[in-house]
Amino acid sequence: xxxxxxxxxxxxxxxxxxxxxxxxxxxxxxxxxxxxxxxxxxxxxxxxxxxxxxxxxxxxxxxxxxxxxxxxxxxxxxxxxxxxxxxxxxxxxxxxxxxxxxxxxxxxxxxxxxxxxxxxxxxxxxxxxxxxxxxxxxxxxxxxxxxxxxxxxxxxxxxxxxxxxxxxxxxxxxxxxxxxxxxxxxxxxxxxxxxxxxxxxxxxxxxxxxxxxxxxxxxx
Amino acid sequence: xxxxxxxxxxxxxxxxxxxxxxxxxxxxxxxxxxxxxxxxxxxxxxxxxxxxxxxxxxxxxxxxxxxxxxxxxxxxxxxxxxxxxxxxxxxxxxxxxxxxxxxxxxxxxxxxxxxxxxxxxxxxxxxxxxxxxxxxxxxxxxxxxxxxxxxxxxxxxxxxxxxxxxxxxxxxxxxxxxxxxxxxxxxxxxxxxxxxxxxxxxxxxxxxxxxxxxxxxxxxxxxxxxxxxxxxxxxxxxxxxxxxxxxxxxxxxxxxxxxxx
Numbered sequence: 001x002x003x004x005x006x007x008x009x010x011x012x013x014x015x016x017x018x019x020x021x022x023x024x025x026x027x028x029x030x031x032x033x034x035x036x037x038x039x040x041x042x043x044x045x046x047x048x049x050x051x052x053x054x055x056x057x058x059x060x061x062x063x064x065x066x067x068x069x070x071x072x073x074x075x076x077x078x079x080x081x082x083x084x085x086x087x088x089x090x091x092x093x094x095x096x097x098x099x100x101x102x103x104x105x106x107x108x109x110x111x112x113x114x115x116x117x118x119x120x121x122x123x124x125x126x127x128x129x130x131x132x133x134x135x136x137x138x139x140x141x142x143x144x145x146x147x148x149x150x151x152x153x154x155x156x157x158x159x160x161x162x163x164x165x166x167x168x169x170x171x172x173x174x175x176x177x178x179x180x181x182x183x184x185x186x187x188x189x190x191x192x193x194x195x196x197x198x199x200x201x202x203x204x205x206x207x208x209x210x211x212x213x214x215x216x217x218x219x220x
Numbered sequence: 221x222x223x224x225x226x227x228x229x230x231x232x233x234x235x236x237x238x239x240x241x242x243x244x245x246x247x248x249x250x251x252x253x254x255x256x257x258x259x260x261x262x263x264x265x266x267x268x269x270x271x272x273x274x275x276x277x278x279x280x281x282x283x284x285x286x287x288x289x290x291x292x293x294x295x296x297x298x299x300x301x302x303x304x305x306x307x308x309x310x311x312x313x314x315x316x317x318x319x320x321x322x323x324x325x326x327x328x329x330x331x332x333x334x335x336x337x338x339x340x341x342x343x344x345x346x347x348x349x350x351x352x353x354x355x356x357x358x359x360x361x362x363x364x365x366x367x368x369x370x371x372x373x374x375x376x377x378x379x380x381x382x383x384x385x386x387x388x389x390x391x392x393x394x395x396x397x398x399x400x401x402x403x404x405x406x407x408x409x410x411x412x413x414x415x416x417x418x419x420x421x422x423x424x425x426x427x428x429x430x431x432x433x434x435x436x437x438x439x440x441x442x443x444x445x446x447x448x449x450x451x452x453x454x455x456x457x458x459x460x461x462x463x464x465x466x467x468x469x470x471x472x473x474x475x476x477x478x479x480x481x
Contacts, residue, residue, distance in 0.1 A: 124316035127270050128330035129306045129392060138329065142320045218320045219374040 007181065007189055014177035015196045017091070018163040021173070025098040025159060032099060033106025041111055051107075058104040063097065064168050070097040071169040087171075094166040098159075105155050113148035114140070117220075146215045153208040160200050221284055223248040223427065224396060229278035231264055238264045240451040242278070246396065249425035253432055253442035253459070257474060261451040262431040266398045269429070270310045271301050282307045282395060309394030313401045315385045317373040324369040327356040327388045334392070352391075359387040363417050379410030383417055390421075397421070399430040415441075435478055439463050447471045 039051035058066070071093040074081050083089035117140050125135035167176035174196055178189040222245035229242040238261045246252055254262045267273040269280065271288070274296065280288040287304045289295045317326050331352045335341055341348060360366055363383040365376075373381055382402055389397055399418065403411040415437050421428065422441045432438050438445055438459065445462040447455045447470075455468045466472050 118314075118316070120312060120314055120316040121318065123272055124312065124318070125330075126272065127305055127308070127310040128388070129302055130330060130333055131302065134333050138333065139318055146320075218372050220319050 007186075008192070011174055011177055011189060011192060011196070014172050015174040015193075017166070017171060017173045018160075018196075019200075021091070021094060021098060021163045021166055021171075022160055024095045025102055025163075026156065028095075028099040029102035029106055032103035033110055036103055036107035037110035037114065040107060041114070055104045055107060058101055059108070063101050063162060064165055066101055067094060067097045067165060067168050070100075090169050090171050091166075093169060094171050098162070098166075102155065102159060106152065109148050109151045109155065110144070112151075113144040116147055117143050142215075143220045146218070146220055149208070149212055149215065153204075156208070157201055157204060160204065161197055221281070222246060223250075223283060225279075225281040226269070227279045227281070229265070229268055229275045229280070231261075231268060231273060231275050238451050239268070239275070242451075242453060244446060244453060244456060246427065246429065248395075248427055250443045251422045251426075251428045251430065251441055252444050252446060253430045253438035254446045254448060255432065255435065255438055255474075256448035256454075260448040262448050263400050265448070266310065266400050266429065266431055269396075269398060270308045271305050272310075306392055307395045309389035309392065309397040311382070311385050311389050311397070311399045311402050313404050315373075315378070315381045315405070317381055317384055317388070319373050322370050322372060323365060323376070323384050324353070324356050324360065326373070326384055327359055327391050328352050330388070331355070331391050356387070356391060359390050360384070362420075363387050364413075377410060378406045379413045382406065382414045386414075386417055386421075396427045396429060399428065399432070401431055401433060403432070403434060435463070435475075447474065449474065 036051055036055065039047050040055060042048045042051070071083065071090065073079075074083065083093050121139055121143065122135055125139045130138070164173055164175045166173050167179075170176075174193045175190070178193045181187075181189040224246040226242060226244050229239050230237070231239040242261075242265060244252070254265070256262055264273060268275045275288070275290050277290045278288075279286055279290070286292075286295060287307065318329065321329060332349060335348050335352065338344075338348070357366070357369065360369060363386055365380060365383055365387070368376055368380060368384075373384070376384070386402075402418065403414050406414065411434065415434065418428070418430065419437075419441050430438070430442065440459075442459050444456060445459045446453055447462060447466075447468075449470050455462060455466060455471045461467075462471065463475065466475060
């Protein structure tokens, strides 16, 4: 019986890996998605084509497969690059795969958001002598943020649960940890992992609702 | 030479010629109304004047300075276009107010951004911004919206929004103020308040080009009326002549059709 606190402690420890992966993915994927979005809206056709193909490939294949390719690819292809040994390497590879995957999803949300701002807003800025940069930062951006907040929130919540996929390349995240117990015949830790995700997503939901309310003072 | 000279403007969208050899001039303090059916090129003409479209041919001269010449690329540099735009103001059919800013901020935003380019902005920041604020408030009181300074666009009526848009366009003190069907998106009972504001501006000798479907208003406020059809200026003259005694057959047809509705 006194095993319970030990198990909970180990589950919590392993959930930290999920949290780290979640935060690092957002930190890099949110801005990278912006770059991809601008690329896929570029007037320079080859760039636009490359970016849209890239987004198609990444969104069109399972994240699980991408994790495997990114982690094992360099070794199998005899590339000069290789991931660091051990835990650090597995975790870094997972972050890279997650960032690329989520940046592509974010980029499409950004693109939709930017394209949904009426062209009249842009023209109103132009005739008032604003530069394109000023129009983007002072007129368009906040309207885009307001529009994309709900779909971004959706992706962010999906990301929380997707972090469990990192175990495919042997990252000891919470479900992998719980799986070790269930292999030994102890099933409740697996169920307990659900509570961690629920609490995390609950907190996120409150934060997202708060942000939406903050932007509720105007209408687009 | 007149204050504004528009010479031989032509504009095609693909194979469709929307403006064909447009010539007209405008004196300082004069009000021109442009009438004509939808698709006759009125809006495109205003957009050309505001550099939202680039004419394929022709010249635009303001105050004896060629600000656009289709055959001279040096007049079309992006960096200068921004400044040249400021000769003109444009009030849109759909207002296009910035939804995330208050009424006052809508009016002052562009002026504040422009002020940053002034060499004395860093030292005089407070005074400059205060002056812009005061001017914004004054303009809003002129359009009768002193009590709405802190409202957001979605909280006020369409007519009020359009009056904010007029104040916003005036904030940068354009030489020529253009209106693109300013009352077309409004409920009939709201058009009056907007027209009244424009009439007020006319009485204060604001130089204006007004594209409108309000014939009575055009007749009342304009010094000169231009009738456009199929991308050409069919007829222009004082309102009494164009409305009272049109020379061209197409003008007569248009006005008869209009009176029937």
